[in-house]
Amino acid sequence: MPVLEANGISIRFGGVQALTDVTLTVNEFEIVGLIGPNGAGKTTIFNCITGFYRPQEGRVRFKGDDISDLAAHERSALGIGRTFQNVGLVKSETVLTNMLTAQHAVIEYGPVAGMVGLPTTLRTERVLKRRAEAILDILDLGHLRDLPVQGLPYGVLKRVEIATALATDPDLLMLDEPGSGLGPQEALKLGDELLELRREFDLTIVLIEHHVPLVLKICDYVYCLNFGQLLTEGDPISVRNHPEVVAAYLGEEAPEAEEEAERLEAGLEGAEL
Amino acid sequence: MTTVLEPPTHDEPLDAAPADDRDFRPTPGGWAARAALPIGSLLVLFFYLNHFAPVRADNLSNGLIIAVGALSLNVLVGYAGQISLGHQAFIGIGAFTSAYVISQSHQSFYVALVVAALVGATQAVILGLVALRVRGLYFALVTLAWGAVSEQCIFLLKGFTGGGAGANAPKPGGFTTDRAYFVLVAIALGVILLIDWRMMASKAGRAMQALRESPQVAANYGVNVNAYTLLAFAVSGFYAGVAGALYASRRTTVQAVEFSFASIALTYLIVTVVGGLRKRGGIVAFAILFELGAEWLPDLAKSLGLPRSFQANAGTYLQAVSGILAILTLIFQPEGLGTITGPIGKWLKGERFHLGHGGGGGAEGVNARP
Numbered sequence: 001m002p003v004l005e006a007n008g009i010s011i012r013f014g015g016v017q018a019l020t021d022v023t024l025t026v027n028e029f030e031i032v033g034l035i036g037p038n039g040a041g042k043t044t045i046f047n048c049i050t051g052f053y054r055p056q057e058g059r060v061r062f063k064g065d066d067i068s069d070l071a072a073h074e075r076s077a078l079g080i081g082r083t084f085q086n087v088g089l090v091k092s093e094t095v096l097t098n099m100l101t102a103q104h105a106v107i108e109y110g111p112v113a114g115m116v117g118l119p120t121t122l123r124t125e126r127v128l129k130r131r132a133e134a135i136l137d138i139l140d141l142g143h144l145r146d147l148p149v150q151g152l153p154y155g156v157l158k159r160v161e162i163a164t165a166l167a168t169d170p171d172l173l174m175l176d177e178p179g180s181g182l183g184p185q186e187a188l189k190l191g192d193e194l195l196e197l198r199r200e201f202d203l204t205i206v207l208i209e210h211h212v213p214l215v216l217k218i219c220d221y222v223y224c225l226n227f228g229q230l231l232t233e234g235d236p237i238s239v240r241n242h243p244e245v246v247a248a249y250l251g252e253e254a255p256e257a258e259e260e261a262e263r264l265e266a267g268l269e270g271a272e273l
Numbered sequence: 274m275t276t277v278l279e280p281p282t283h284d285e286p287l288d289a290a291p292a293d294d295r296d297f298r299p300t301p302g303g304w305a306a307r308a309a310l311p312i313g314s315l316l317v318l319f320f321y322l323n324h325f326a327p328v329r330a331d332n333l334s335n336g337l338i339i340a341v342g343a344l345s346l347n348v349l350v351g352y353a354g355q356i357s358l359g360h361q362a363f364i365g366i367g368a369f370t371s372a373y374v375i376s377q378s379h380q381s382f383y384v385a386l387v388v389a390a391l392v393g394a395t396q397a398v399i400l401g402l403v404a405l406r407v408r409g410l411y412f413a414l415v416t417l418a419w420g421a422v423s424e425q426c427i428f429l430l431k432g433f434t435g436g437g438a439g440a441n442a443p444k445p446g447g448f449t450t451d452r453a454y455f456v457l458v459a460i461a462l463g464v465i466l467l468i469d470w471r472m473m474a475s476k477a478g479r480a481m482q483a484l485r486e487s488p489q490v491a492a493n494y495g496v497n498v499n500a501y502t503l504l505a506f507a508v509s510g511f512y513a514g515v516a517g518a519l520y521a522s523r524r525t526t527v528q529a530v531e532f533s534f535a536s537i538a539l540t541y542l543i544v545t546v547v548g549g550l551r552k553r554g555g556i557v558a559f560a561i562l563f564e565l566g567a568e569w570l571p572d573l574a575k576s577l578g579l580p581r582s583f584q585a586n587a588g589t590y591l592q593a594v595s596g597i598l599a600i601l602t603l604i605f606q607p608e609g610l611g612t613i614t615g616p617i618g619k620w621l622k623g624e625r626f627h628l629g630h631g632g633g634g635g636a637e638g639v640n641a642r643p
Binding site: 228 | 478494
C-alpha cells in the first residue's frame, strides 16, 4: 500500500505556475529521491505535502486517508516528519529542548495539566527526555544536548534537524537536502546512516538531494522535476542516464551555438594548416 | 606522485561545558552558603516587616502585585512574542471583577479571586483572537486601543465599577492587617511562580517558545500555533486577573483613575523588560526594587539635603529613571536583571557560579512577528 500519494498537484503564486500536475507515489519502507535543478519546485511539492502550502489542484493522501484539508501541525501529528532546506530549529533553545518540543504531538497530557505539574506530567517529561537522549545517541549527537542550537556548525544543524524530525515519531520522513554542506565522503556516510535509520525506525523516506552518488546509492525510486513538471521517474540509474535529465542539469545547447562552435573549430584547424 | 586530499572534517570538539563543571558538586561549606542565602533573605524580610511601620508591608505587597502583573506581561511579550500596551485593561478588569463579586454578589475574596482570574483570561483570549488576524505594529495599536476603551468606557460603567466613585473590595478575614495581607500576596505570587515554572518545563511553554521564534518550525513540530497563541493570552489574562484582585483588596477600594496607561501598562512593561524577558527571577527582583525605590527615594533625597521640590517628586522621577533603564537594558543587556538572578538560581541548585552563562535569548522576543 502506498504511504504517500500526491495526485495532480498544481499550485500558482500570482502569475507564476510553480507546479503543474505533479503526481508522486511512495510505497512503504521505500526511499524515494526527488531531484531536479534549482527552482524546479522540489521544496514546493514538500510544502504542499506537509501542509505549508495549499495547492489549487490535486489531493494528498497519507496511508490511504485524504489529508489535503489538514493543517501542517495535524499532518505532523499523523506521522509526517520533515526537515527544512535552511534548517528549521528553535535557535535560542538547546538541542535537548528542541528534541522535547518536537515530541509535542506524542505527549498525552494536556497543556493545563502540565502547568499545574500533575505527577503524570512529571513522569511523562522523564520519558520524553530519555527518548530524546536515545535518538541523539543513535545520531552521535549526545554530547551536544545542552548546547544552544545557535552557534552550532551548519553540518551539525542538519543532523540535529534529522534528530528532531525523528522525535516527532514519523512514519514518513521528508528530508530537504540532508546532504548539503557535506563533503562527498560524508554524504555517502549519511546514506549508510539513513538506511540504518529506516531499519531502526521503520521509516519511509522521501529526500530532495543534489548529491548524485548519494541518490544512486540509497534510493529505490527517483522522480525528476523541472520547471514545476515531472520530467521523468524510475529507478535511479535509468533516471540519471535519461537524456532529458542530463539536459536539464547541464543545460541544453542551442543548435546555432553548436554550429558556431563547429565553424570556429574548423576555422582554427584551417588557421593551423 | 599523487597527493591525497583529506576531506574536510567537521569534528571540532563541541561540548556543553568543561568536564569539571558537569561533575561539579558543592562542598559542605558550599551547601551551607547556598542555604544561608534564602534563609538570610527571609530574616531580612522579617526584620523589614517588623521593624518599620506596617505601611512598609503594604508597599511591599504592592511590589509583589507589580511582580504578578509583570509576569503576566512576560507570558505575552517574553514567551509568545506578542505585545500588550493595554495591560491596564487586563489588571483593571481583574480588579473591578473582584470588587464586584465581593461587594455586589457578596461572595468571599477567594471566590472573587478565581472569578477575576477567569474573567481576565476570557477578555485576553478575545484580544488574542484579534492577534491571530492582525500582527506586529498593528496589533500593538489594537492593544493600545483596548486599554483606552477600558479606561474611558468599561471602568466608568456605574453598575460594574461604581462609576468614578469606585468600588469596595475589603480584605479577606484573617488577612485584614497590612502585614497579614502581605503574606497572602506572597503566597499568591508563589503559586503564580510555580505555575509559570511548570508551564515552561512542559508542553505549553515549549510550544510558546517555538512559535515565538518560528510559527513554521512550531507547526512542523506538531504545535497548533493558533491554539497555543490563544493559550498564551489566556495564561497572561489569568495572571493579570489575580494581580487585579490582589490590587483591589490591598487598597480596599478601586477607582477607574488608578488604571491609566502610564501607571499600569507602561510601568509593568518597564518592570518586565528591566527585570528581563523570560527571566521570572529577574522580574520579581526588579518589581520589588522598583517598589522599594519609590518608597525610599523621598527619604534618600531628604537625607541628602536635596531641594524640597525634588524631595516631593522623587517617587515620580523613579518612573523616568526606570524608562531610561529599560532603554539601556534593551540595548546592552537584553536579559535584564535575569543576567544576575539566573546564575544565582543555578548556584542555589548546586551548580558553579557563572555570570553570563544564560545562553540564547537576545531581544528577539521584543519584536512582534511581522
